[in-house]
Amino acid sequence: MKHPLLLAVLAAVVAGSVALVWASRAESPREMGATEIRSPVAVTDRKMSGLKLDTETRKSLGAFRLSKGRKIELVTTRAEDGRSCLIDEDETGASGGTCLENGLFGSHNVAFSVSSQGGPERFDELYVSGVAAPSVRGIALVKTDGGVVQLGLNAERAFVFESLQGDLEARVYPTALRLYAPNGKLVETVMFPPAG
């Protein structure tokens, strides 16, 4: 029985080694071609550490349905380097968001990001997703044509604003968030570049 077991272990080692070789074939930075396009700095093929999210701190802020039927879920989580993250995820596995130092509200009374599909000349979809600080009771979104839209906050103070197709065709984009206290007083206006 000694030899058959040895054979089994040997077979496992060989199979694992083959798997490792296969898995590492395309890892070569040269094959992936991680090179810059317009950088004046000569940096290529540099292996670095990325941001790692701590899934144990994940908390859902609610799900939102976009106009084309796609459902996204907003979550907060912490990165292993201590940053606070606001991420949205959809059913296809796509996700994205922002991770901020000093907490989600260290710089502003709202944490948010802008997501889009298509472009850069014309967008097929564009939405702003975010969460307001506890001191905020109302948010108004300002568009590049001067239009103002009052946003609804859910129980977790999360929100999603999706641009209408007409606005996207006219290249009218979100460009600021006005934050209001419970007494209706303007707390802060957060400007950001129009998506176009």
Add this chain to the structure above:
Amino acid sequence: MRRLATVTLIAVVAFSAFAVGAHADSVYGYTAAGTWFSPGQGYGSAYDNTCGRWTENNFSKGSGSWGLVTFIDPGGNWSNTRQGNGWILSKPSNVLSTKKLHCKNNSSKTYQGGCYGFSRAFPCA
């Protein structure tokens, strides 16, 4: 004989799964850390291929710095674009599509940051 076959099968499957599972996505910088980004300036990776796919795009920068990350297909079309302050990240809807990574300072301020891509190996001819 049956016992030997079972032991062999379990050992092969277990070790192969460990070997592949232990091989997580790899991270590459397509700019240096601390690269200066002037307004409108962007950087990009090369396109991925059937042997290795970009699975995530990251832009590391300060909480007061606005920028974007996106995926660009060979036709120049953008997808899964994410804009925001701080460290921004995006994962694509379709990992297996051909694409390259792009990060850009689309604000009016100059700042420092670094752009990173995650890649995953796939079996290919």
